[in-house]
Amino acid sequence: MKRLDKIFVVTLLAVLAAMAVLPIALNLRFIIFILTLTNIFAMLAVSWNLLSGYMGLLSLGHSFFFAGGGYAAAILSISYGVPPVAAVFLGALVITGLGSLIGLPSLKLRGHFFALVTLIIPIIAYQVTNAIPQLGGHDGIFGIPSLFQSAEAFYLASLAAMAGSVMVSYLVMRSRLGIIFTCIKDDEIAAKAAGIDVPRYKLLGLAISIFIAGVAGAFYAYLNGVISPATYELEKASLPLLMTLLGGRATILGPVVGAYIIEILIETLKIEVLVRARLLIYSALALLIFMIFPSGIVGFLRRKVYGDTAG
Amino acid sequence: MNKSIKAVSRTAVVALVVVVIAVAAVAGIFLTGVFTPEQQKRQIIIGLSLPLTNPVGIHAKYAAEMAVEEINAAGGVVLNGTRYELVLVAEDTNEMDPLIPVDQGVTAFKRLVEVHGAHVIVGGVRTDIVVAQTQLLSQYKIVYLDIESNQRIVEDLVQNDYENYKYYFHFFAGGRNSSAGPYIAAIPSALRNAAQNNPNYPNVTRIALVAENALWTVGLAGRPAGNSTFFKRLQAQGFDLVFAELYPTTQSDFSSYLARIKEKCAGLIILLFSGPPGVAFTKQWAAYDWSPCKKPIIFGPGLLGGFSWFWTQTEGAAQGTIWWPATVKVPVTPKTIPFIEKFTGRFKETPNTAAFDTYDAIYVLKEALERANTWKADRLVAALEQTDYEGVIGRIQFNRKLHGLNLALPNLYWYFGQWQNGELVPVWSPDQPQTVRNLVLP
Amino acid sequence: MITSEAAATVLVYGFITSLVYALFAEGFSLIFGVARMIDAAYGMWYTAAAYMSFALVTVYNIPSLVTFFATIAALFAAGFVYYWAVLRRIKDHIEMIMTTFLIALVIQNLIVLLFTNFPWSTPVVLPGSTLVFGVSVFNQQLAAAIAASTLLILLWLLIYRTKVGLAIRSVAQDLDAAVCVGIRPERTMALVLGLSTALAGLASLLVTPQSTITPVLGWPMLTLAFAIVVLGGLGDYRGTLLAAFVIGYVEIAVQNLVSPLYSGAASLITVLLTLWLRPKGIFGRSVE
Missing domain, CATH: 3.40.50.2300 (Response regulator)
Known part of the structure; x- marks a missing residue:
């Protein structure tokens, strides 16, 4: 097993290096843009996986943290003149604070009750943003300054941030924290009985997850130069679920693999002949893959490699 | 399900899926021409960025096809004495679905320019998407003809930040000088x-x-x-x-x-x-x-x-x-009624405003291309600013100060x-x- | 401060809105309470019914009444098949949500392919309106209210006064015990799924003729049903009914007395606050 792990890590680093160098060396400007977008969504999926995959708190509203991070960064850099790079992290902190505040009373809710709360919070945020002109109203905030002058720099930053978020989730799950998270997921009452301060750790997990989603959202806002309330909507709320579940829930690399599969699917289906049927084929393919691999592709491969028992 | 799948051997299924995805990806990349941005000679590529599953975008595309066919049949566009053909490429922005965020519009724009090699962009329905797309114009130096968004935001930006936004021309009412x-x-x-x-x-x-x-x-x-x-x-x-x-x-x-x-x-x-x-x-x-x-x-x-x-x-x-705006059947100009009749005869539907505007936008573009003798944006913008064209929606004039419709003249709006x-x-x-x-x- | 006209308006419209919400949410509540399932495609049945009746009436010129029964029958059958073909196999909750969500997406995109995403509308069966306590109510809505209350009573009778209802309730209470006394849980659940999709379709056919149909129509309705069912305490008939009235009245009251822009947010904030105060909903029952 040890040797297998080493091969795996070396391959991973090689892939990462290739991804950093190849698109830029070949000057594939469009590919760079799509990969930037994919990295951002992969971060969102990683953050969802941390909360819902590992901790078992089903979030149906990660779009709130994502769009919230974008909005916070946009407002900070436009109205308060915070330099963009700082605004990314400050914005993520703001939404982490806000999200934790809303999350605090919700964490005692269990199962479907928590899922419902996460489902309705982005909808409330959507409607409130729509109604308040200071938040940009229905058409959103325009003219967000760009994070980096060149698209290549932006791409490398998104790649680094994505790799960083994967590292964070790896380190968290490898540490004592990870064991506690798994305990809470498996049996909350037993965890309590074992002396674990469950609400505190749930809040911690939530905060880490929100922070990563917020950073992703800020990147997203800077990439487009615009953020509008539609970002709160279902499309972005369902994306991390779809990506993570396709890639493999409760696996470190699953969300990233899922994000790349989904984006490749979306982009390759954009052929002129398919114009009207494109979305139908996309959703049908996603459903098909999901029904073949209910535990996700990474989960399935891991079982293949390590044998059934380790899965 | 589990039993039957196990019988087939999951490895085979995985291999199959991976191969299918890889083949699709490679085929898709080559079909859409990421690696082969071949410089098409004697073609001017117009990129349509439209919601292609919605009648607004469908009509605009129909009208663009009509205009392009007419222009090509009548000898195409002549630049420096050489005949060029107009070619249309289209990308779906899905923007009439209000729940879809802006990134799909931005992606469509980038695909049009970088994958299809479009020389001019025609499109624009939802405001946030138009704003997001036009932020890219100075970076790509490409002309953008907005045919349906009813906002003056970008027209104002042309005034305030001419160098970055001069590429934008607005063919729909609701702009600086065309408010209802x-x-x-x-x-x-x-x-x-x-x-x-x-x-x-x-x-x-x-x-x-x-x-x-x-x-x-x-x-x-x-x-x-x-x-x-x-x-x-x-x-x-x-x-x-x-x-x-x-x-x-x-x-x-x-x-x-x-x-x-x-x-x-x-x-x-x-x-x-x-x-x-x-x-x-x-x-x-x-x-x-x-x-x-x-x-x-x-x-x-x-x-x-x-x-x-x-x-x-x-x-x-x-x-x-x-x-x-009402698509009333009124002879605003001698071209209006023939256009409506030709469109209705061909597509069995009465054209909507997006169709009118797109049809004129393509003709205005054709004339400007011939004045500029190039599709290079900086000269094309100068040529578009000299526009004085009688189209189906009325007389369209642009100038250095106004990149939007001038409703003081009798027109469809x-x-x-x-x-x-x-x-x-x-x-x-x-x-x-x-x-x-x-x-x-x- | 509040005029008598405004009060009457809130009372009448609130009542009608709540009844339709209740009818729609009871279907979701059934799946939730009996089959312990979250059907993320529940809103899609609402959309599908609207488009089916649009296609039958407007495209194929089939009379409204025939269309109505054909659509309901088709939805009931679809629910049955849906259970046997898909839901029966899935045990895990997240997997269930994802599968049903993707199914909803597939059908939504099929609708876009067939009808584009332009807003169409199904014809009104009963045009005009009537005055109720001095408030003008569309005949279509009046009929919807009457039909919804009748159906709600029938549903109550079915669940609490028939043998089938007994089976449904026993499966909801204790699956293993139900098996012991000779109930076939899978059949009961298939029936429940058929009932629930039919209820979604009924709510849709009663309400959508008064407005427009779009392919994304169902998503806000799914949230609504989810909110009502959770507020009512997960799968409780009375709780769901009461919660539907709370949400319906909050929405209409805010719409009339404050601002329509906040009506949707207000009803959802009500749910949020209630849950924070009573973590198990109004009629708290612990269903994990």
Whole structure:
């Protein structure tokens, strides 16, 4: 097993290096843009996986943290003149604070009750943003300054941030924290009985997850130069679920693999002949893959490699 | 399921799926030409960035196809004595689905430029998407012809930040010099004049405002609703604003609004809408029991209201409603009626405003290309600024100061049309501002 | 401060809105309470019914009444098949949500392919309106209210006064015990799924003729049903009914007395606050 792990890590680093160098060396400007977008969504999926995959708190509203991070960064850099790079992290902190505040009373809710709360919070945020002109109203905030002058720099930053978020989730799950998270997921009452301060750790997990989603959202806002309330909507709320579940829930690399599969699917289906049927084929393919691999592709491969028992 | 899959051996399935995805990806990349951005000689590529699953985008694409075929059949575009052909490529932005965020519009734009090698972009429906796309123009140095967004935001940016936004030209009304505001302000007086000779009119001096909660209604409706110079001016003329409310774009049941309008016995409803709720409002207004008051007259800028589908969409409930912009069959220029007839004959539908604007945009582009002798944006912008073209929507002129329509000339956006038994009949235009013609009461 | 007209408006419209919400949410509540399933495609049945009746009436010119029964029958059958073909196999909750969500997406995109995403509308069966306590109510809505209350009573009778209802309730209470006394849980659940999709379709056919139909129509309805069912305490008939009235009245009251822009947010904030105060909903029952 040890040797297998080493091969795996070396391959991973090689892939990462290739991804950093190849698109830029070949000057594939469009590919760079799509990969930037994919990295951002992969971060969102990683953050969802941390909360819902590992901790078992089903979030149906990660779009709130994502769009919230974008909005916070946009407002900070436009109205308060915070330099963009700082605004990314400050914005993520703001939404982490806000999200934790809303999350605090919700964490005692269990199962479907928590899922419902996460489902309705982005909808409330959507409607409130729509109604308040200071938040940009229905058409959103325009003219967000760009994070980096060149698209290549932006791409490398998104790649680094994505790799960083994967590292964070790896380190968290490898540490004592990870064991506690798994305990809470498996049996909350037993965890309590074992002396674990469950609400505190749930809040911690939530905060880490929100922070990563917020950073992703800020990147997203800077990439487009615009953020509008539609970002709160279902499309972005369902994306991390779809990506993570396709890639493999409760696996470190699953969300990233899922994000790349989904984006490749979306982009390759954009052929002129398919114009009207494109979305139908996309959703049908996603459903098909999901029904073949209910535990996700990474989960399935891991079982293949390590044998059934380790899965 | 588990048993059957296990029998097939999952490895085989995985291998198959991976191979299929890889083949699809590679094929897709080569088909769309990421690695082969071949420099097409003697072709000028026009990129359409449109919602292709929605009639707005479908009509615009039809009209673009019509214009391009006509131009190519008539000898194409001649640059420096060489004949070039116009070629269309299209990307779906899916922007008429209000729940779709802007990134799909940005992706469509980038695909058009970088994958398809488009030289000019034609598109633009939803404001946030137009703004996001036009932010990229200076970076890509490419001309953008906006055919349907009803905002002056980017036109203003052309003024304030000319170097970065000069690539933008606006072919739809609602810009700096093409607002419907002055017209909407004149209609209540015209209706009041008509009411003096006809006791059947409702009390049109009592006005209700129902406006979509979107950026384009801010100037006219004000925030909060009713707090705008437009309504202050109406009030100075002796009109009462008795009800003013915004509606969220997801509203489907308007009975609460109607009840409050009836309570105030308003005789005139100004409805500002662009999406599905306008259809619901019209159906419900028609079915509502307005006694003891008289049924109020509805008018306003309503994007769908002036489309030919609106009659069937509302099952005839649209009878008596007055809309702008209206695709009325009026010979604005000698080209208008032939265009409508050719389009209707070919596609079996009456063209909507997006079709009109796109058709003209392609012809304006053709002339500008020939003036500039290139598609290189900096010279093309200068050539577009010299535009003085008589199209199907009227005479289109651009200049250094104004990259939007100039509505001072008679054009398609002059007319307010009223639905009468399935036909849009022009009932008002600014050449006779104090009277309404051929109006029927709802 | 509040005029009597405004009060009457809130009372009448609130009542009608709540009844339709209740009818729609009871279907979701059934799946939730009996089959312990979250059907993320529940809103899609609402959309599908609207488009099916649009296609039958407007495109194929089939009379409204025939269309109505054909659509309901088709939805009931679809629910049955849906259970046997898909839901029966899935045990895990997240997997269930994802599968049903993707199914909803597939059908939504099929609708876009067939009808584009332009807003169409189904014809009103009963045009005009009637005055109720001085408030004008569309005949269509009046009929919807009457039909919804009748159906709600029938549903109550079915669940609490028949043998089938007994089976449904026993499966909801204790699956293993139900098997012991000779109930076939899978059949009961298939029936429940058929009932629930039919209820979604009924709510849709009663309400959508008064407004427009778009392919994304169902998503806000799914949230609504989810909110009502959770507020009512997960799968409780009375709780769901009461919660539907709370949400319906909050929505209409805010729409009339404050601003329509906040009505949707207000009802959802009500749910949020209630849950924070009573973590198990109004009629708290612990269903994990």
